[in-house]
Amino acid sequence: METLAIQTKSKQYPLYLGNDSIHILSSLISDLTPAASSIFIISDSVVSNHYMNHVKSCIPNDKNVFQFVIPAGEEQKSFENYYACQTYALECGLDRNSLVLAFGGGVIGDFAGFIAATYMRGIRFIQIPTTLLAHDSAVGGKVAINHPLGKNMIGVFHQPEAVIYNLSFLDSLPEQEWRSGFAEVIKHSFISKQNFFEWLQMNVHSLNDLQHEKLHEALKKAISVKANVIFQDETEQGVRAHLNFGHTLGHAIEAELGYGSITHGDAIAIGMQFALLLSEKVFQKDLQFVEKKTWFESYGYPKLPAHLTAEQLLERMKRDKKTKSGTIRMVLLKEIGCMQLVEISDESIKETLHEFIDSNS
Numbered sequence: 001m002e003t004l005a006i007q008t009k010s011k012q013y014p015l016y017l018g019n020d021s022i023h024i025l026s027s028l029i030s031d032l033t034p035a036a037s038s039i040f041i042i043s044d045s046v047v048s049n050h051y052m053n054h055v056k057s058c059i060p061n062d063k064n065v066f067q068f069v070i071p072a073g074e075e076q077k078s079f080e081n082y083y084a085c086q087t088y089a090l091e092c093g094l095d096r097n098s099l100v101l102a103f104g105g106g107v108i109g110d111f112a113g114f115i116a117a118t119y120m121r122g123i124r125f126i127q128i129p130t131t132l133l134a135h136d137s138a139v140g141g142k143v144a145i146n147h148p149l150g151k152n153m154i155g156v157f158h159q160p161e162a163v164i165y166n167l168s169f170l171d172s173l174p175e176q177e178w179r180s181g182f183a184e185v186i187k188h189s190f191i192s193k194q195n196f197f198e199w200l201q202m203n204v205h206s207l208n209d210l211q212h213e214k215l216h217e218a219l220k221k222a223i224s225v226k227a228n229v230i231f232q233d234e235t236e237q238g239v240r241a242h243l244n245f246g247h248t249l250g251h252a253i254e255a256e257l258g259y260g261s262i263t264h265g266d267a268i269a270i271g272m273q274f275a276l277l278l279s280e281k282v283f284q285k286d287l288q289f290v291e292k293k294t295w296f297e298s299y300g301y302p303k304l305p306a307h308l309t310a311e312q313l314l315e316r317m318k319r320d321k322k323t324k325s326g327t328i329r330m331v332l333l334k335e336i337g338c339m340q341l342v343e344i345s346d347e348s349i350k351e352t353l354h355e356f357i358d359s360n361s
């Protein structure tokens with residue numbers, strides 16, 4: 001097991017990365033000061049069916065353990081579940097020294113983190129990510145639920161006590177979730193100045209390559225990129241926005257298709273390709289859009305669904321959190337390792353969207 005230190009302005013915490021790192025949970029809980037008065041596990045039904053007993057077996061016997069399990073899926077990051085979960089926490093008698101375990105993928109990490117952040121003005125929580133994608137969401141303290149008008153619109157920053165990334169939990173992950181999570185790994189490789197992108201191209205030719213040492217190494221590199229960004233900018237006043245590379249169009253696609261109709265990573269992969277095309281035009285540079293598009297396709301990422309129009313997508317993109325006074329701002333790539341947040345006119349977005357749609361047909 002390897003321990004990475006995650007450092008933000010407000011807090012330092014460990015991330016335990018290893019095949020069987022869940023065994024650290026017992027001593028982590030025992031060592032908490034003040035002691036955890038009770039443990040509240042929040043999970044989804046899929047993860048719970050696979051691994052709830054395993055996780056419970058790692059909790060010290062003297063602790064009261066409660067669990068709140070929601071169905072799987074993006075649409076579950078809802079006000080209704082938030083209310084039900086807070087109600088259950090109150091009924092169980094959780095107090096300010098209780099500890100939440102966010103046990104699942106990014107949906108559960110965001111949801112349970114937001115529960116912990118707001119219950120009695122904030123209690124402690126530990127992230128136990130179970131998807132590849134959650135290497136991203138479990139680190140950095142962004143927690144949120146969705147509003148019907150926008151994804152992650154209701155949220156705060158709340159850092160966990162620790163992140164336990166137990167890689168053997170990924171064994172049961174379906175192929176589409178590997179691909180989804182790998183999109184955020186690719187994103188981190190674009191942001192990295194440490195030849196991570198080249199490393200990926202050399203070492204990961206298909207999702208099947210994401211095993212054993214290569215999986216560990218890819219995650220370590222990706223998490224280090226994220227950790228470095230949040231060290232500089234915990235609350236997204238500056239460089240943290242770079243982590244949104246591909247997300248402006250990606251979120252628009254997710255919202256337009258309906259949450260859960262496409263995985264987050266598939267949508268972000270399409271969004272990154274669009275951002276690359278736009279970057280070429282804005283910076284007047286050859287960023288090898290065509291080659292990179294082929295590279296994305298080699299992992300099985302889908303094309304932009306043909307029925308989505310430039311006008312529809314533009315409308316959605318204008319609701320992005322980075323939009324300022326009605327002007328869309330997008331994270332673009334100047335070169336590998338160099339991102340920039342740029343204001344883009346509606347006309348340029350629409351024109352490039354048309355070009356992008358043509359390149360997909």
Ligand SMILES: NC(=O)c1ccc[n+]([C@@H]2O[C@H](COP(=O)([O-])OP(=O)(O)OC[C@H]3O[C@@H](n4cnc5c(N)ncnc54)[C@H](O)[C@@H]3O)[C@@H](O)[C@H]2O)c1
Nearest residue numbers: 046072105106107108130131133136137142169172173264
């Ligand atoms: N907070 C952040 O910084 C941040 C960053 C990136 C993404 N996100 C959020 O993360 C969410 C997407 O996360 P996700 O892709 O992990 O989705 P998810 O949590 O919905 O998990 C995807 C699917 O995999 C299943 N699953 C999870 N672990 C499994 C396992 N070990 N074995 C088998 N099945 C398993 C889940 O039940 C679900 O059906 C989005 O809501 C996105 O907004 C947040």
